[in-house]
Amino acid sequence: MQVVLQLSSHTSKKILERIVELKERFWSDKIEGGYHKAAFAEPLVRSGEADLVLYGHTHNHLILPMDQVTRSDGSQRNMLYFNTGTWRKTWNKVYFDAPNREFIGWHVLTYIAIFSPTENGNHTFEVWNGSLG
Numbered sequence: 001m002q003v004v005l006q007l008s009s010h011t012s013k014k015i016l017e018r019i020v021e022l023k024e025r026f027w028s029d030k031i032e033g034g035y036h037k038a039a040f041a042e043p044l045v046r047s048g049e050a051d052l053v054l055y056g057h058t059h060n061h062l063i064l065p066m067d068q069v070t071r072s073d074g075s076q077r078n079m080l081y082f083n084t085g086t087w088r089k090t091w092n093k094v095y096f097d098a099p100n101r102e103f104i105g106w107h108v109l110t111y112i113a114i115f116s117p118t119e120n121g122n123h124t125f126e127v128w129n130g131s132l133g
Helices: 002-009 013-027 032-040
Strands: 052-055 062-070 076-083 089-093 103-114 125-132
Touching (some): 032 052, 032 062, 032 076, 052 103
Parallel strands (some): 052 076
């Protein structure tokens, strides 16, 4: 990460822009970081003991439904993957083809509360996202 930050501080915005375009072209359909695959492979998820997996520190927050299983009593067990994203300033390429495209930054933060069955009625989680720009 430190090397990437050093390289990015000595690289022109046009080169960084081209790198982002290439990333979007070849990997746009992939979920950032691929951590959702590791979440589904977590031993407690595979054994059926955990319904929720919480990771953090990718650029963007994410909630991904991993699986849905019918329990022996007929109720549904929803298995979810959460990623909180980052707590730092993110830099995002503008999407419209302006002559002098730039990156725009803002601070982001995601809070995730996980509830026990008796804490919040039928709700098992609550997510709050904030951005400051």
